Amino acid sequence: MSLGDCNRLLVPISKQDHIQGRVSTSVTLVQYGDYQCPTCGEVHRLIKATQQQLNDLCFVFRHFPQPQIHPYAQRAAEAVEAAATQGQFWQMHDILFTHQQALGNDYLVEYANNLGLDIPQFLQNISSQVHIDRINQDIESGLHSGVTVAPALFINGIRYTSRWNIEQLMAAIVTASH
Template sequence: MNNDPNHRLLFVPPSTQDHHHGMLRAAVILVMYGDYQCQQSADVYRLLKVIGQQLSIAFGEDYLCFIFRHFPQIQIHSQALRAAEAAEAAAVQGLFWQIHDILFIHQQQLANGYLVEYANDVGLDISKFLQDMFNHIHLERINQDIESGIHSGITAPPALFINGIRYSDRWNFAPLITAITTANN
């Protein structure tokens, strides 16, 4: 992790342009930069989902907002960028989170044929999806996420910011839930 104090803060604040679960005015806002082909990104996402469910029960639906931003490591994950494009193509059809979960579940199967199958499974307009994918319509959006991550000091996913401050402890349940629950104090 980058321990430079200048790179501990989230460079681009959360906004309505982000893919988010929960309200942007929640007590705690988590921003995760991830790569669909990265096993640790998938593990952290699953852990955050469990934590989110527990915190929602304990503190209410408005306590936590989860934001996902793309940070594909294209130099080592050959299909991560295409998976991010598929997620963005689903987003314009209102189904980002549905395909997002599928991409993490099936991260070893992200070739183009699988992406079309996943798009069909969630009910996307396949013609529109294929046009978006073929024309790389969403690369600019993905590159904006990558740039914002780089400006925030990220060199590899996963990276997590809790209320704008980089989380740098272990990716385990106890330290993570403690960091989240103490973030709004």
């Protein structure tokens, strides 16, 4: 792998991905994230603000939990996937980023309950770890594209390396859209 490859998204977006917006739009953001990572929480707020300003943005979230530094990240990713099986991925995704300090099992069940999820099914999905392969595929795709820590952001397949602020992110998106 050449140095240039480390800044490119090498695993294309597929039906397996969690996608907000239309893939056919002019700009696609792909984030590799960890629900317990404070910087990922900041990036989540930046992306939300960006989505409010640009209505033709495609956003893809891929899991990149870092359990060695964030002990709740893996279980949080499993909880989001369990919510996804009940059609509530983005709702749970937003809740977990809003409540990053409260990701223990009791909180995850409370959030699932607030979303009206089938709790026995939710708990069964998590306890049997049915989503581990899905999460590991995201991690592998990140590693393949040179991601070593979260957050990592790609704009139209190119790694975003500027500062995590709205002005620079918007400038990068506008540049990518032309």
